[in-house]
Structures are given as C-alpha cells and as structure tokens.
Amino acid sequence: MKNRYSLIVLVASLGVMSCQEKVPADVVGTMDATVKDSVIVYEEYMGEEPTTPEGTEFYEPKVPVVKPGFIGKAPSDAIVLFDGTSLDNWISTNDSTAAKWHLNKDGSMTVNDKTGNIQTKQNFGDMQLHIEWKSPLPVQRENQNRANSGVFLNGIYEVQILDQNDNPTYVNGQVASIYKQHVPLAMASVPTGDWNTYDIIYHAPEFNKDGGKIKSGDITVIHNGVLVQDHVEIKGTTPYVGWPKNPAHGKGPLMLQDHGDDSGVSFRNIWIREL
Numbered sequence: 001m002k003n004r005y006s007l008i009v010l011v012a013s014l015g016v017m018s019c020q021e022k023v024p025a026d027v028v029g030t031m032d033a034t035v036k037d038s039v040i041v042y043e044e045y046m047g048e049e050p051t052t053p054e055g056t057e058f059y060e061p062k063v064p065v066v067k068p069g070f071i072g073k074a075p076s077d078a079i080v081l082f083d084g085t086s087l088d089n090w091i092s093t094n095d096s097t098a099a100k101w102h103l104n105k106d107g108s109m110t111v112n113d114k115t116g117n118i119q120t121k122q123n124f125g126d127m128q129l130h131i132e133w134k135s136p137l138p139v140q141r142e143n144q145n146r147a148n149s150g151v152f153l154n155g156i157y158e159v160q161i162l163d164q165n166d167n168p169t170y171v172n173g174q175v176a177s178i179y180k181q182h183v184p185l186a187m188a189s190v191p192t193g194d195w196n197t198y199d200i201i202y203h204a205p206e207f208n209k210d211g212g213k214i215k216s217g218d219i220t221v222i223h224n225g226v227l228v229q230d231h232v233e234i235k236g237t238t239p240y241v242g243w244p245k246n247p248a249h250g251k252g253p254l255m256l257q258d259h260g261d262d263s264g265v266s267f268r269n270i271w272i273r274e275l
C-alpha cells in the first residue's frame, strides 16, 4: 500500500507541475501514458474508439515459442547452470579455481564445508532463475546454523536458504527472506530432507555514470509454488552486519553460499532465462 500511495502522490505532483506532461515509463508503467489533470491516460486508447473486434487486435511483436521444462527439466531457451553431470559452469569465489563442492551420483551437488562459496563463470543481469535445494537429515544445530546457505543474485543480494522447520529465527533472516531486508510472506518449506524449489525473478538496479543508483532492482520469489517475495525493492547489499550498501555494478555471477558450519545443503536443477 505504501508504494501505491507513493505512486499516487508522485503522479498527483507531476499533474500539478504540468496539466499534461509525458512522464517516465517506470512511473506509469507504459511508454504511451501521459498524466493529465493528475490522472493517468493512455495515448494508445485516445482518439476514435474501434467498433470492431479486429480494431483492438495486433500480431506484432511475435512471441517466441518456448518448450516448457516440466518434471525438473529446464525450458528449451534456458541456460542450464547445473544438470547434475559436472561443476564445469562454477568456480570457487575465493580464488576462481574449480568449484570444490561435492558432485553426487543422484544428480545433485552438496556444499563442501569451509571450501567457500561457489559462483557461475558467466555473469547475468535481469533473469528468471530456477533452483532446487535440500536441507540434510539428520537435523543438526538450530537457528541460523541449521542448514544455512543462500542464493546471491548478482553475487551480492541474498535470498536466504535455511532449514526453517521447527527452527525459529529472526524473521528477516528466515528461509526465503531477502536477507535482513524483506520478511517472506509465508514459510513454505517442505519437510527437511525433501527438495525445495525457488523460482526467482530478478531485475537489477541501475546506476548513473557517477555510480549513483537511479533505479532500484527488485526480486520476486516463489517457494514451492507459493509467492513469498512479491516484487520487493532491493535496498542494497544484504550484509550480516550493518546497513545495505549500493555499489554500482553491471552484470554479476550467481553465487551459492558455504556458510562454513557444515550446512550439508544440496542443490540440483539450476537454470536461468535471461530477461
């Protein structure tokens, strides 16, 4: 509601400044919108209204055909980052050498404790990400030390992974939180030892030539089919200590966390569609 209120205030302010003025697309959501007397109007719907069905139908641009994945497989246009056969697409974050995590016979990989985070060789910006993860059995430890890992978008924005079952912790650091920024809308984990899915939509922030942030990024997370982060604003990096920071950046790697406390978290079926 706060964002909607802000939009209304902004639009109203723009309307006061000028009776009819073109406004940025990200304010009104379309390139063809104008603010007139404080109200959003759509230029494409001005003029004489069509009186036939064909008058409001169009055939361009062509929509690409994508064969969906189903049953754990990537869609036809996805970049497959891990299919269970090798860690070739990944390197150690510490020293850029080959990733040292365990490759398992069941098509998954598991954090190799204290060898450090791993990240993709390839860099990404806006993306749709699918990743599956599993907390180990038997359960060990509690709070933030129970199967803690994380998916770091652009290498710096963490979507938390944690075994949350019967394991309370601070809510802005629980499973599917944007770490220490956004509490998830629900706790949607499967039982410990079963595979979870994250489907994540990420839009990167934008920076001007002086390094100042001019547009925030955003994250949407669907956890096991449940919307848990709804297009939330990225306020900056997601540090354990201190405030979020906003270093200017371009594309970056996808990074997975070794929390350094024998988390035993496993991953499988990781793919990205660039947006």
Ligand code: MG
Pocket (backbone or CB within 6 Å): 148, 149, 150, 158, 160, 161, 257, 259
């Ligand atoms: Mg973590």
